[in-house]
Amino acid sequence: MGFQGGGMNGTAIENFICVIYNVSFMNCTWHVGRTAPGDTQYFLYWKSSRREEFMGCQNYIKDNCGRHTGCRFQNVTIKNKMAHFLVNASSSGQAIKPFEKKIALYKIEKLTPPLNVTVNCTGVSYGCEIQWQPPRTSHVKRDACFKYEIVIENTADPGKSMKDASKIKSNITGRSYIFQNFNAEKRYSVKIRATDNGCLVSQTWGEWSIPVEFGREHLMSTSGYTLFLLSLITASLVFFICIVTCLKTTSTPVPQPKDPFHEISPMHFQIAYENQLIKHEAEEIITTIEEMDDMQVK
Template structure:
């Protein structure tokens, strides 16, 4: 029956590997009509049914969602048929070259580098993502640079468009430090197996006065932090040097540790311990002399703590 087949069948590939196919119901169908979509990428393959239908308010299938679609140089064959109260209706067939229906993603990593001295800005970007094209020369670009309005400075909103740009950079030479700008970019085919339709716009990137101001503020903040860090470092070094230059303790004297009394008296007593006296009479004389010297130096050490005393012990014969 004429007018029962679907109409306006359209497929779009987006975000590299997702595909949506949609259609309108036939003009002469009733509410109980239902449609079913099948597709394959080679004449030798069998048709595969849709797994994720899009439905209208009446529950009728009006589209299908696909995932993990690979483009390469493939052609896809679509078949949409339907039924109404158990009766077949007109079917719809279509062949589509997949790369022609791809909606290119936005160019990636859009950056702007402005220099106040040259009054110019270099805009750079990366090619859009695709599953079948890797050469950068396969794309050309359109750039729109918008001059943002500023009522306080009596600046009106204007735009400038540059098309058919090849490569991955563009020099914007009309840059003014007193103005604020934004830039967005999209891509299309440049003689390869790429869709000739323009792709999606990139997210606008703003640059201009605020960018320069924020950069200067950042540098001032960084210098302040560095200055504060340097002051703290110098204070720490000064404190360390003060502690290091304090009174250095005297080295340990093993003789004084062995005998806490006056050093020379102690030395005399230690010497007596190593003297071997065979004559008892001489031993008594040495002992008497040692006691006298001991008392003498002990009294002197109490009265004169800082005065050195030299003891001379004559050999007793």
């Protein structure tokens, strides 16, 4: 595939930049030519080696006018490849100047952060050992190909407006670093990034690792402290309600059992009992008299 000839100056794309990130993804972006007509449309083609055929972009980035201003690629492999980029354009008004650029892919890679950053503090005299693993790449496997920059900060107390001065160490090789000035009464954070150390690796610094904190226990943040207070108040209210409920339960009078004699007072029960005795004695006297009368008749 070749270039379309001709084209006025200022119509070709400008500020063409490609970046490889997260091992195998690549973004290429550009600006519309300063003198390009409004209906100009650009088309990107590329190949990653001389033996390959040019491939057109499948996932364009567009501006508000629908013009192509970039392209996204996946499954890009770096190795030792020199990529060849072509950007042609079309317009109904005039010929557009084409653009061409060759780029060594390893030079445009944004290195991932170093992996598995850990800190082991064995004592004040010995300090803390910071360890990590190299960033992920698709073409470099040797540890010696990377050097690192480490930033260690004192974590500020909530009452302080600024952090203490940072400790920066550059050009560190290997997979570990000993932090000697460790103070067990302070809290620290560490982050690391990588760059080239004489191999086919990008010479720009890669991405920072997520800060890892070590040292004294975390000071409670304002939001955490507020949440703690709310939890404490809620628990106190629940406890208070339980206490009040228990007190009410224990102070309630115990209901008296019903009188088995239908609530007849003792006086009434005594009178009824005496009347029953009198009735019984009268019946016995009448029975005795009737027996005497029967005997006399005989």
